[in-house]
Amino acid sequence: MTNALQPNSNHEFEVQDIMINMGPQHPATHGVFRMVLAVDGEIVRDLIPHIGYMHRGAEKLSETMDFRQGIGFMDRTEYLAQFNAELAYVMAVEKLMDIEVPERAQWIRMILCELNRLSSHFMFTGAFGADAGVFGTSFIYAFRWREEILDLFEEITGDRLMYAYFRPGGLAWEVTDNFVERVHQVLALSRQGIKDVDGLVTNNEIFKARTQGVGVLTKEQAIDWGTTGPVLRASGVAMDVRRDEPYLFYDQVEFDIPVGQNGDVYDRWCLRIEEMRQSVRIVEQCLTKLQPGPIQPERMPRMLRTPPGEVYIRTEAPRGEFGIYMVSKGGNRPHRLKVRSSCFANLQSLRDMSIGQYVADAVLALGSMDIVLCEVDR
Amino acid sequence: MKGILKSMATTLSTFARKPVTREYPETHKELPERDRAFPVLLWDKEVHEPFCTGCHACERACPVECMTVLMKDNPAHKSVGGESSRRKIIDKFWIDYGRCMRCNICVEVCNFDAITMNNTWEGHEKSVYDRADLVQDLPMLLSEHRSGELKPWVNE
Amino acid sequence: MSTLFGLPVALDALIRVLIIVGVMTVVVMGLIYIERKVLARFQQRLGPTRTGPMGLLQSVADALKLVAKEDVRPTNADPWVFELAPFLVFVPTFLGFVVVPFALAWSVRDLDLGLFYILAVSSVNIIGWVMAGWASDNRYAMLGALRAVAQSISYELPLVMALIAVAMVADSLNISEIVRGQAVVPNIVWQPLPFLMFFICMLAEMNRPPFDIPVGESEVVGGPYVEYSGIRWSMFFLAEYASMFIMALLGAAVFLGGSAWPLGEQLGLPWQILLTVVKAGAIIFVVIWTRASFPRLRIDQLMSFSWKLLLPVSFAQIMVNGLILVYDLPYGMSHTLLAVCSAAGVLFVASAINRSVTRPRPRPVLISRSEAAR
Numbered sequence: 001m002t003n004a005l006q007p008n009s010n011h012e013f014e015v016q017d018i019m020i021n022m023g024p025q026h027p028a029t030h031g032v033f034r035m036v037l038a039v040d041g042e043i044v045r046d047l048i049p050h051i052g053y054m055h056r057g058a059e060k061l062s063e064t065m066d067f068r069q070g071i072g073f074m075d076r077t078e079y080l081a082q083f084n085a086e087l088a089y090v091m092a093v094e095k096l097m098d099i100e101v102p103e104r105a106q107w108i109r110m111i112l113c114e115l116n117r118l119s120s121h122f123m124f125t126g127a128f129g130a131d132a133g134v135f136g137t138s139f140i141y142a143f144r145w146r147e148e149i150l151d152l153f154e155e156i157t158g159d160r161l162m163y164a165y166f167r168p169g170g171l172a173w174e175v176t177d178n179f180v181e182r183v184h185q186v187l188a189l190s191r192q193g194i195k196d197v198d199g200l201v202t203n204n205e206i207f208k209a210r211t212q213g214v215g216v217l218t219k220e221q222a223i224d225w226g227t228t229g230p231v232l233r234a235s236g237v238a239m240d241v242r243r244d245e246p247y248l249f250y251d252q253v254e255f256d257i258p259v260g261q262n263g264d265v266y267d268r269w270c271l272r273i274e275e276m277r278q279s280v281r282i283v284e285q286c287l288t289k290l291q292p293g294p295i296q297p298e299r300m301p302r303m304l305r306t307p308p309g310e311v312y313i314r315t316e317a318p319r320g321e322f323g324i325y326m327v328s329k330g331g332n333r334p335h336r337l338k339v340r341s342s343c344f345a346n347l348q349s350l351r352d353m354s355i356g357q358y359v360a361d362a363v364l365a366l367g368s369m370d371i372v373l374c375e376v377d378r
Numbered sequence: 379m380k381g382i383l384k385s386m387a388t389t390l391s392t393f394a395r396k397p398v399t400r401e402y403p404e405t406h407k408e409l410p411e412r413d414r415a416f417p418v419l420l421w422d423k424e425v426h427e428p429f430c431t432g433c434h435a436c437e438r439a440c441p442v443e444c445m446t447v448l449m450k451d452n453p454a455h456k457s458v459g460g461e462s463s464r465r466k467i468i469d470k471f472w473i474d475y476g477r478c479m480r481c482n483i484c485v486e487v488c489n490f491d492a493i494t495m496n497n498t499w500e501g502h503e504k505s506v507y508d509r510a511d512l513v514q515d516l517p518m519l520l521s522e523h524r525s526g527e528l529k530p531w532v533n534e
Numbered sequence: 535m536s537t538l539f540g541l542p543v544a545l546d547a548l549i550r551v552l553i554i555v556g557v558m559t560v561v562v563m564g565l566i567y568i569e570r571k572v573l574a575r576f577q578q579r580l581g582p583t584r585t586g587p588m589g590l591l592q593s594v595a596d597a598l599k600l601v602a603k604e605d606v607r608p609t610n611a612d613p614w615v616f617e618l619a620p621f622l623v624f625v626p627t628f629l630g631f632v633v634v635p636f637a638l639a640w641s642v643r644d645l646d647l648g649l650f651y652i653l654a655v656s657s658v659n660i661i662g663w664v665m666a667g668w669a670s671d672n673r674y675a676m677l678g679a680l681r682a683v684a685q686s687i688s689y690e691l692p693l694v695m696a697l698i699a700v701a702m703v704a705d706s707l708n709i710s711e712i713v714r715g716q717a718v719v720p721n722i723v724w725q726p727l728p729f730l731m732f733f734i735c736m737l738a739e740m741n742r743p744p745f746d747i748p749v750g751e752s753e754v755v756g757g758p759y760v761e762y763s764g765i766r767w768s769m770f771f772l773a774e775y776a777s778m779f780i781m782a783l784l785g786a787a788v789f790l791g792g793s794a795w796p797l798g799e800q801l802g803l804p805w806q807i808l809l810t811v812v813k814a815g816a817i818i819f820v821v822i823w824t825r826a827s828f829p830r831l832r833i834d835q836l837m838s839f840s841w842k843l844l845l846p847v848s849f850a851q852i853m854v855n856g857l858i859l860v861y862d863l864p865y866g867m868s869h870t871l872l873a874v875c876s877a878a879g880v881l882f883v884a885s886a887i888n889r890s891v892t893r894p895r896p897r898p899v900l901i902s903r904s905e906a907a908r
Contacts, residue, residue: 069441072481133743133830137389140577144398158414158495158531164481172482173533176412199388200827203381205887206744207829212895234898243903255903261896270898360832379884385827389576399580 017045020359024053030127030366031373035350042358047351054377062337067093067168067304070334075162077339078375080123083109083116084317086166088324091247092313093168096306096328104293105170110248111183111286112153112165114279118190119149120318121276124370125197128269131367132210138201145193152186168304170296180287187280194276202273211266215353215365218263225349229320229342230275231369234260234267241316253285265368272370275318305332312340319343319370339378343371406499411531415501416475417484417493419468419516421524425461427454428520429492430468436484436493444477445484446470471519475504476512494530496522550642554631562775563593569775569822576826603764608671611761616669620762620769622662627777629655634783635710637793637806648709649701652784653694656739656777660686663748663758666770670761678757681833682741682748688840689738689745695848696728696735700788702855703872709784713792717799720791724872727851727879729789731844733820736781738840740774742821744828745836778821779814786813843886851879 017038024032032053038046058077062070074085087109094101122142129138150160156175157165165172176182201207217227222235232239238259242250258274260267306328314323320342327336346369353369354362400407420429432449450469454460484493495501500522506512522528541549567582567590574581582589607616633648635641645651660683667679700721704712712721722729738745748757759770786792790813793806831839854875858868 065441068483068486069439069481072441072479129829133746134828137577137826140579141392144578147398154413155410156412158410158412158482158497159480162480172486196388196392200385201829204385204828205379205381205890206831208381209835209890210829210832238901250903253903256900257903258898258900260898267898274898274900358832358834379887382828382887386823389823389827392578393576395578397575397580398578401580401583 015040022363030371033366033371033373033376035362035366037354037359037362039359044354044357044359044362047354047362049347049350051347051373051376054373056378058378059337059339063333063335066332067306067334070337071166072162072164075164076374077378078317078319078322078341078372079161080120080372081116081317081319081322082161082163083113083166084315084322086163087113087248088313088315088322089326090166090168091315092311092324092326093304093306095311095313096309096326097168097304099169099300100297101170102294102297104291105295106248107286107290108171108175108295109166110250111283111290112156113248114282114286115149115152115183115186117279117318118276119146121272121279122146122149122193122197124272124318125201125269128364128367128370129197129201131363132201132207134201134207138197141193141196141200145190145196148186148189148193152182155182167296169300170294174295180290183283183287187283190276190280194273194280198273202270208266211264211269211364211368212262213264214357214361215265215368216263217349217353221349221352222263225352226345227320227349228345229317230268230271231320231346231349233258234271235263236261241314241321245314247313247315249286249289252289253282255282265364268368303332305330306334314340317342319372319375320346322375339375341375341378343369343373343375347371347376409497409499411497411529413495413497413501414480414482415496415498416478416480416504416514417473417519418496418501418522418528419471419519420492420494420530421520425454427452427462427464428468428516429490430471431464431466431490431492432468432471433466433489435487435489439483439487441481441483442477442479444474446472468516471516472513473519474513476509491532494523494528494532496528497531498522498528500527554628554642558628558631558776558779561779562772563597565775565779565818566593566596568818569825572819572822573826576823597768600768601765605766606761606763608761610671612669612671615665619662619665619669620766620773622665623659624662624769624773624776626655626658626662627773627780630777630780630784633709634780635713635787635792636783636810637803638710638714638798640803640807641710644708644710646708649697649707649712649788652709652780653697656780657686657690659773659777660690666762667758670758672761675758675760678748678760682758685738685741685745685748685833685836688837689735689844692731692840692844692848693735693739695845695852696731697788699728699848699851699855700725702852702859703869709787713787713794716791717794720789720795722789722791724869725789725851725876726873727847727876727883729785730880730883731848732785732789733817734844736785737821737824738836740777740781742774742778743825744831746830747833747836778818782814782817782821783810785817786810790817843883847879847883851876 017040020037020039022035022037024034034050034053036048036050037044058073062073065073071086071089074089075082078085093099122145126139126142126146129142130136153163154160156179157163217231217235219236222232222237228239236259238257240257241247243257255278258271258278260271308328308330310325310327312323312325314321316322321340322342323340325336325338325340326334329335350366350369353365357365421427422429432447434447434449437445437447447468448470449466452460452462452464452467454462454467455465456463480495482495485495504512523530570592571581571589582592585591585595630652632642633645633652663679663682663686667676667682670676700712701707703721703724704715706712706715737743741748749759759767762770787810791809792798792813793810795809798806798809855872858871858875863871
């Protein structure tokens with residue numbers, strides 16, 4: 001890794017690369033992330049990422065929280081796909097305790113997780129458009145359409161961003177009476193939003209010129225680095241946890257998984273737009289299958305105590321495979337909670353994506369991976 | 379060239395729409411009934427005392443330990459000549475809004491339905507110049523419901 | 535050369551200078567406000583609303599803030615070059631105001647070489663950028679300045695060629711003559727390709743998106759202006775908006791018929807001014823529209839676009855124009871030929887843009903969930 005920094009004595013003159021520091025505070029680094037680029041003119045020769053600026057000890061803190069208190073911490077671990085993080089946590093507890101979740105709760109969980117995927121992908125389109133230089137327009141569009149989804153979540157759970165709504169066994173409380181109509185409304189607005197964002201950016205020739213052939217990750221490289229989610233699927237590997245190990249009721253709905261062929265930044269953009277459309281499709285199917293019923297099993301103890309054991313749960317978060325590995329030694333707290341963070345694995349592939357490309361392209365490659373620093377650092 | 383024209387057509391169609399900006403603080407959004415701002419205590423109008431008996435259940439359940447609770451014998455209990463059926467009553471109660479993470483667990487564990495989340499705009503507009511001013515004591519926590527402004531959401 | 539109201543020459547010149555300064559300052563501040571409001575509407579939001587009624591005093595507030603800032607100068611900055619650089623960027627754009635016509639007889643000076651003058655004067659700001667980048671004693675400022683200069687020079691050439699093509703058709707370099715010659719049909723009908731090139735090069739000259747690499751916000755640093763603060767920075771900023779105004783007026787005059795079309799001569803002065811303002815406003819609207827819609831081009835893509843596409847096409851346009859005009863064909867035939875060739879040029883440019891990015895590449899496939907996993 002340090003070879004690039006040695007003077008290159010093949011030339012007549014001694015050539016040394018300049019180190020550019022894209023520091024923790026930078027408009028393009030999506031949170032507190034630092035990369036040190038060794039550049040030769042404009043070409044990146046090496047990339048050294050520095051993470052850990054946002055480490056808050058979430059995993060260690062979770063060892064002091066019982067199974068209801070820890071849900072709020074999972075929200076804050078992945079603050080753009082909160083329902084997904086909460087879901088993984090409560091699924092781990094349910095598996096340890098062998099709890100059967102009522103059907104209605106599962107369908108509602110599925111609807112909320114897919115809506116959360118929609119809002120997270122809207123955020124991606126906004127932030128990535130801002131990286132590519134569409135001055136603010138895609139950012140404002142994305143947030144305007146995301147507001148509709150967040151308003152719905154506020155009506156149901158009471159909070160716009162940190163829901164703490166799932167509980168082991170089901171949901172904390174019943175959804176609002178007009179839930180189905182509201183979700184239909186939000187879906188109609190989201191369709192308009194996807195159309196807007198798609199029309200603004202996807203076919204734009206300048207955008208294509210910026211993103212095609214940039215940040216390429218081959219199939220072998222993607223598998224080697226352990227990437228998952230849209231980054232992996234854009235490189236041609238058809239792997240999606242919702243299809244391979246279905247949780248909730250993903251085996252009862254029809255949806256498609258977009259798989260890219262070129263592994264570049266443009267493919268990742270198109271893939272996420274297509275995933276947004278598929279999410280809308282999934283939510284519509286779930287709404288037809290929603291029946292009245294209980295949202296918690298009948299006999300739930302006040303204080304949950306899990307038998308000793310360990311479990312690994314994987315879910316398909318918007319950014320990849322979000323996994324929870326929980327070890328319990330009896331009692332009402334996890335003995336060890338490990339979060340398999342999708343962004344952490346994806347971030348390792350940044351170096352392979354950026355070497356040989358221009359500096360501006362390294363910024364785009366970082367943006368296309370859609371990282372959330374809270375998840376990388378926990 | 380078509381993509382460029384399509385981008386421009388999308389922006390032009392947005393130009394024709396009405397702006398969605400809400401001019402805060404002159405206009406406020408209508409908060410939903412379940413909105414979760416910070417916790418406040420409820421006042422029992424029939425016997426003129428708080429519902430809270432100081433049982434420490436919420437204090438123990440809080441993930442971030444933001445509450446301090448002290449209970450006392452109720453001077454208005456029936457056995458000493460009052461009208462209330464609460465043997466113990468809350469003496470002092472502090473919640474540090476700076477630590478609270480609004481997770482709603484205190485509301486869920488309360489046996490007496492004495493605490494709820496504030497769902498008004500006053501619950502959200504809590505800016506102060508000194509972080510110590512965020513610590514709320516018992517009269518401050520009771521004032522919202524006592525004055526009648528609060529219509530708390532009750533989860534059946 | 536007649537003077538205003540028969541005043542002595544020196545006083546007359548002074549009054550004209552004051553007119554320029556006064557009008558331009560007000561216009562530039564108004565233009566900043568208009569851009570913020572219009573850009574906000576493209577994004578479905580309101581622009582400034584709090585400073586003054588409907589936010590009208592926002593530019594004044596910005597100007598006051600910039601004037602009150604501390605004048606920071608790097609220790610190792612070359613003092614004279616650092617001081618003079620903003621002036622060299624700012625003054626030439628104001629000088630361009632001298633020849634643009636507002637109405638048929640209303641420009642500050644009606645020069646016979648008007649077009650030549652404005653092109654010459656507007657390229658002096660390149661030196662200003664180099665001075666700014668060099669004097670800042672900052673590696674990134676120098677890089678940014680060199681990029682800005684490279685971009686400017688590359689797009690200067692097609693701009694000049696486009697305007698020469700129109701001058702050939704109008705047979706004069708005097709802008710008022712060109713305007714008068716459009717009393718029946720505006721030049722854009724005969725020469726759409728030069729208008730397209732003029733528009734693109736205008737965006738590049740002013741460092742506006744999609745050509746705003748030198749002042750890119752999410753790039754490494756802020757370009758040649760990074761070490762300037764307060765009023766010096768505001769001079770660079772105002773120069774950009776002033777040149778936007780000048781170029782819009784020039785485009786309206788040379789291509790869209792200025793104050794002469796549709797019925798300029800007949801309907802008198804207020805109508806002519808209205809026409810000019812509306813046409814310049816339309817061009818400015820489209821400039822802001824492109825800012826809201828497009829991502830930024832990378833520096834190498836920008837350069838290859840200019841040198842490999844725009845410049846050869848502009849040369850071809852001039853040669854075709856010359857070929858058609860050298861034979862004294864009747865008006866109808868010559869002008870129809872001009873229009874047809876130019877329209878063909880526009881189609882060629884559009885298809886070249888298409889072909890450069892839409893190489894056939896495999897599209898994402900949709901795999902249904904029920905297909906067996908791997």
